[in-house]
Amino acid sequence: MAATAIEQKPQGKRPVKAALDRTDRQAAMAALQLALSELGDGVTLIWQRQARGLKGRITLRSAFQDDRGRICRHVVYWFAHGDYQRQIETIGCREPDGSWSLSG
Template sequence: MKFILVAVLGLSVAGCANNDQYGTKETVGTLLGGVGGAVAGAQFGSGSGQLAATAAGALIGAFVGNQVGQSLDKADKQYAYRAEQDALEYTPTGNEVTWNNPDSGNSGTIKPVQTYQSPQGRYCREYTHTVYVGGEAQDAYGRACRQPDGSWEVVG
């Protein structure tokens, strides 16, 4: 069963461009997966049901984020980060950018699915990122906005 996480991979890829600053990849994946899962879970239910969905989403997201973090090495994350930046900057909505690490065999696809301007006037894009580790696919969803320096910041 595949879990769709809000920004799990996008955040972990962007955050791990300098892995030493953010700690181990498992820790980063766990924390960001938990946040992404909580955001995803909060979209369901109301009242105490929404709280339960948020908690469940956080737990599932933390677990899956940890597993993805364990699976991707620093080189994988650099390939994915470059592809993510290219996809967000240059790729038309609906088209895919692929990345591949020939040394690990891990790969992925990034597809912008919507482009819009935020209320603060920033240009933003929603995207999907599928990562293939050992033949297994993990799907993630993210949103990123262009920063003043031209790079893209994942916002959830």
């Protein structure tokens, strides 16, 4: 399953990815890794970086085992930076080393 994304942006503005710095992206990925590793199905993690105006919401929908035997989870990840909002639906699968990889 490939990741799907919905982006809402005001006219004439840069996409949200361009507005995020390296530490913003690291914080967003750390929150995702935490949610995938620690939260149960149906639970939502809400996080924010107040100083940067970045906030996110990660909801885990369901867990399953894929055809390679990995534990996978359906994830809905919404985040906003100022007027920009983006929602991504994807699958995260636990790799043999314990890390999570995303499809798409």
